[in-house]
Amino acid sequence: MVQPVWGEWWPMQDGQPTGWKRRDFMGAAALVALALGLPTAAVAFTELDEKDAPTSHQRTLMKEVSQLVIPRSATPGAGEVGAGDFAILVLAHGLENSRKPVKDTAAYARFLRNDGSVRHVAWLERELDLRAGGDFLGADATRRAALLGALDAEAFASRASESPWKAIKALIVTGYYTSEPGGSEELRYEPVPGRFDPDLPLKPGDRAISNDWTAVDFG
Amino acid sequence: MQFDAIVVGSGITGGWAAKELTQAGLKVLMIERGREIVHGEYETELKAPWEMPFRGVGDAALYAREYQVQSQNRHFNEYTQGHFVNDKDNPYTTAPGSEFNWLRSYQLGGRSLTWGRQTYRWSDYDFGANKRDGNGTDWPIRYADLAPWYDKVEEFIGVSGAAEGLPQLPDGKFQPPMALNVVEQHVRKEIAGKFGRCMTIGRTANMTVAKPEEGRAECQNRSICARGCSFGAYFSTQSSTLPAAKATGNLTVVTDAVVEKLDYDPKTNRVTGVRYINTKDGSRGAATARLVFLNASAFNSVHLMLNSRNDAMPRGLANSSGVLGTQIMDHPSTLSTIALFPQFNDRTTFGNRPTGVVVARYRNMDAMDGVGHSRGYSFQGGALQSNWGAGKREAGIGTALKDKLHSPGMWRMVLVAFADCVPRDSNRLTLDAAKTDRFGIPQLQIQFAFGKEEQAALAQAKADAAEMLTSAGGTVIMGMDQPGTGGMAIHEMGGARMGHDPKTSVLNKWSQAHDVPNLFVTDGAQMASSACQNPSLTYMALTARACDAAVKMLREGKI
Ligand SMILES: Cc1cc2nc3c(=O)[nH]c(=O)nc-3n(C[C@H](O)[C@H](O)[C@H](O)COP(=O)(O)OP(=O)(O)OC[C@H]3O[C@@H](n4cnc5c(N)ncnc54)[C@H](O)[C@@H]3O)c2cc1C
Numbered sequence: 001m002v003q004p005v006w007g008e009w010w011p012m013q014d015g016q017p018t019g020w021k022r023r024d025f026m027g028a029a030a031l032v033a034l035a036l037g038l039p040t041a042a043v044a045f046t047e048l049d050e051k052d053a054p055t056s057h058q059r060t061l062m063k064e065v066s067q068l069v070i071p072r073s074a075t076p077g078a079g080e081v082g083a084g085d086f087a088i089l090v091l092a093h094g095l096e097n098s099r100k101p102v103k104d105t106a107a108y109a110r111f112l113r114n115d116g117s118v119r120h121v122a123w124l125e126r127e128l129d130l131r132a133g134g135d136f137l138g139a140d141a142t143r144r145a146a147l148l149g150a151l152d153a154e155a156f157a158s159r160a161s162e163s164p165w166k167a168i169k170a171l172i173v174t175g176y177y178t179s180e181p182g183g184s185e186e187l188r189y190e191p192v193p194g195r196f197d198p199d200l201p202l203k204p205g206d207r208a209i210s211n212d213w214t215a216v217d218f219g
Numbered sequence: 220m221q222f223d224a225i226v227v228g229s230g231i232t233g234g235w236a237a238k239e240l241t242q243a244g245l246k247v248l249m250i251e252r253g254r255e256i257v258h259g260e261y262e263t264e265l266k267a268p269w270e271m272p273f274r275g276v277g278d279a280a281l282y283a284r285e286y287q288v289q290s291q292n293r294h295f296n297e298y299t300q301g302h303f304v305n306d307k308d309n310p311y312t313t314a315p316g317s318e319f320n321w322l323r324s325y326q327l328g329g330r331s332l333t334w335g336r337q338t339y340r341w342s343d344y345d346f347g348a349n350k351r352d353g354n355g356t357d358w359p360i361r362y363a364d365l366a367p368w369y370d371k372v373e374e375f376i377g378v379s380g381a382a383e384g385l386p387q388l389p390d391g392k393f394q395p396p397m398a399l400n401v402v403e404q405h406v407r408k409e410i411a412g413k414f415g416r417c418m419t420i421g422r423t424a425n426m427t428v429a430k431p432e433e434g435r436a437e438c439q440n441r442s443i444c445a446r447g448c449s450f451g452a453y454f455s456t457q458s459s460t461l462p463a464a465k466a467t468g469n470l471t472v473v474t475d476a477v478v479e480k481l482d483y484d485p486k487t488n489r490v491t492g493v494r495y496i497n498t499k500d501g502s503r504g505a506a507t508a509r510l511v512f513l514n515a516s517a518f519n520s521v522h523l524m525l526n527s528r529n530d531a532m533p534r535g536l537a538n539s540s541g542v543l544g545t546q547i548m549d550h551p552s553t554l555s556t557i558a559l560f561p562q563f564n565d566r567t568t569f570g571n572r573p574t575g576v577v578v579a580r581y582r583n584m585d586a587m588d589g590v591g592h593s594r595g596y597s598f599q600g601g602a603l604q605s606n607w608g609a610g611k612r613e614a615g616i617g618t619a620l621k622d623k624l625h626s627p628g629m630w631r632m633v634l635v636a637f638a639d640c641v642p643r644d645s646n647r648l649t650l651d652a653a654k655t656d657r658f659g660i661p662q663l664q665i666q667f668a669f670g671k672e673e674q675a676a677l678a679q680a681k682a683d684a685a686e687m688l689t690s691a692g693g694t695v696i697m698g699m700d701q702p703g704t705g706g707m708a709i710h711e712m713g714g715a716r717m718g719h720d721p722k723t724s725v726l727n728k729w730s731q732a733h734d735v736p737n738l739f740v741t742d743g744a745q746m747a748s749s750a751c752q753n754p755s756l757t758y759m760a761l762t763a764r765a766c767d768a769a770v771k772m773l774r775e776g777k778i
Binding site for chain 2: 068069070071073086090092093094095096098099145148149152153155156157169170173174175177178179180183184186187189190191192193194195196197198199200201202204205206207208209210211212213214215216217218219
């Protein structure tokens with residue numbers, strides 16, 4: 001899905017999801033936050049339907065998967081900075097069209113919500129276990145990376161694929177580069193550039209600017 | 220409350236009306252339905268993504284429930300959501316078979332806080348368009364009538380841009396232009412050489428030179444304008460017209476007060492003032508004045524006139540012609556092309572320039588070379604280098620992905636077409652017969668569709684855009700030729716058009732109602748055609764011109 005450019009807007013090819021059931025967002029919020037023992041300042045799993053509240057296994061899995069997507073180098077990896085929890089929260093809230101009904105309902109039958117959307121995290125948990133032929137988290141690091149790499153390659157091989165992985169990955173990436181370590185250590189954060197230089201040499205290894213919002217939306 | 224003039228709305232045009240009328244010595248009430256927003260107190264302006272509950276991207280669940288329309292536009296995000304209306308609380312209806320996304324900001328400053336700041340003069344190709352192809356009714360003014368007012372507005376608001384000497388996109392009183400980046404410089408040269416077309420830096424109400432006397436600094440190249448800018452570097456009511464109007468001592472501002480209708484006295488044939496509802500406690504109030512300026516934004520001003528129907532004017536205020544509400548427009552717009560320019564991958568930029576570029580119109584000027592349409596289109600867009608956002612859409616995980624996203628990525632150029640919208644009677648506003656809002660005011664109903672002319676223009680634009688970027692050495696990866704839903708250009712206008720003839724138009728050449736001499740409508744409602752340029756500069760120039768005319772008429776005892 002492409003969106004932006006400067007100054008003006010343009011049409012989204014894909015609107016936000018419709019058909020939400022209000023019930024899906026009522027209750028359970030405080031309960032869930034409490035059960036997870038989350039500091040309120042961090043990720044708030046507020047207003048989540050109980051069924052969307054992650055199990056501790058799912059949180060561990062999403063942390064590990066995030067770390068596989070963006071591992072530690074000189075800077076922290078995505079799992080370490082909480083991108084997994086961020087993805088869990090915003091997947092349930094519907095970012096990246098994650099609350100849109102899927103077309104292939106048969107393929108995702110066991111993970112469907114009433115609104116026809118997929119419970120992404122539950123799907124991923126089972127999908128990775130299937131591919132691992134057992135507990136994905138129990139496999140060694142090299143194997144985990146290989147299994148996830150294969151899943152990723154398949155999902156992105158075709159534009160038409162509606163693999164839930166696309167949204168999960170997008171939100172892990174978003175979670176990482178909008179975190180302080182991802183946005184300001186791994187990349188440069190320049191809140192007040194103060195000038196515009198239109199043509200500079202780019203050398204290998206130069207850091208990109210995390211808050212170039214036009215590029216974020218459109219790149 | 221008794222005033223010389225009441226200005227309804229505090230957005231781009233209301234701010235101008237308040238400034239001009241107070242500076243002329245009139246005691247003015249500016250009345251605004253939304254909340255007060257104080258310049259410099261922009262809540263999210265300085266926040267980093269990690270300081271936002273949803274990292275700046277926002278709560279999609281909330282948006283699906285309460286901001287279904289507003290969240291469709293890309294300026295809407297967690298930082299700016301407080302600068303757009305809540306759709307649930309501010310309903311409107313669409314006629315069966317119609318779709319229209321009405322994007323609004325109800326607050327002190329209106330959409331002056333959220334606008335994209337693109338600032339273009341219209342030309343006589345535009346003011347002469349209806350006369351030439353017979354759609355709509357002829358404008359009663361031409362470029363020469365407006366040129367001095369364009370000068371005045373540009374100088375005051377601060378517009379940066381490059382003079383190009385084009386008749387179809389007249390030069391203005393510009394501050395020094397922002398720079399084209401390395402790819403845009405190349406493409407500009409190629410397009411000029413191969414097609415004789417002009418691609419120039421966006422003319423934008425972001426200042427490159429400070430105005431210390433007005434407390435406004437130059438642009439800091441953050442490109443987060445719609446959060447509000449405490450540098451005052453872009454034009455908004457808050458940064459510019461409001462302080463000027465306040466400085467006269469003649470301005471009274473009332474916020475959180477929605478005007479429900481205008482009062483009309485059939486004996487004098489004058490509007491006498493406005494009735495309003497306090498949005499916080501539901502209480503009602505009224506104010507009177509010798510002049511009323513409607514600046515509530517095009518559709519809201521028409522809505523007010525329709526809702527001010529009375530025994531003497533049962534079809535709506537100042538609607539003896541019966542055309543009030545008809546011929547509304549919005550620019551059909553689409554992403555015409557994206558092309559890759561990897562040959563520049565060893566170059567980069569620094570800073571978030573808050574404007575893109577524009578390719579001036581070139582079709583249907585002196586030769587009628589449009590295929591299936593008789594008006595113009597123009598492109599806005601620019602070249603940019605991808606960054607981590609690309610990682611969301613591509614295969615790859617692990618160190619390879621992290622390394623790739625570490626540095627700026629592939630250069631690409633984007634061209635978005637904006638085309639003329641033909642004025643049609645079938646595109647119109649009415650009062651919904653059944654539904655009311657929380658104040659009991661009838662909801663506005665919008666009936667709107669683009670026609671074959673708009674489709675044809677965007678089809679030609681797509682082909683042209685691909686041709687231009689290919690010949691400049693780019694590799695086209697996609698393009699579209701279908702307009703987005705009506706309203707998505709956020710240039711909704713018309714409904715109370717200006718014209719020579721009181722039988723076929725609502726307003727005369729001074730933006731003054733033919734039927735009611737002390738009523739002026741100076742926002743987008745007055746537009747008789749749409750051009751393909753962004754319209755707000757023209758609204759501002761028409762507002763300043765109408766204020767001058769109104770004050771003269773008042774002094775001469777004519778109204
Ligand atoms: C994201 C975005 C990008 C845009 N980009 C550009 C651009 O680049 N260039 C361009 O030319 N235009 C652009 N526009 C359009 C531009 O914002 C509008 O054309 C302009 O603001 C219209 O000015 P206005 O004064 O008529 O209305 P507004 O600025 O919308 O102000 C109207 C005011 O009236 C108030 N009001 C409405 N009804 C009532 C009532 N009944 N009682 C009391 N108050 C009322 C509203 O609350 C509001 O404050 C953009 C708009 C948006 C949202």
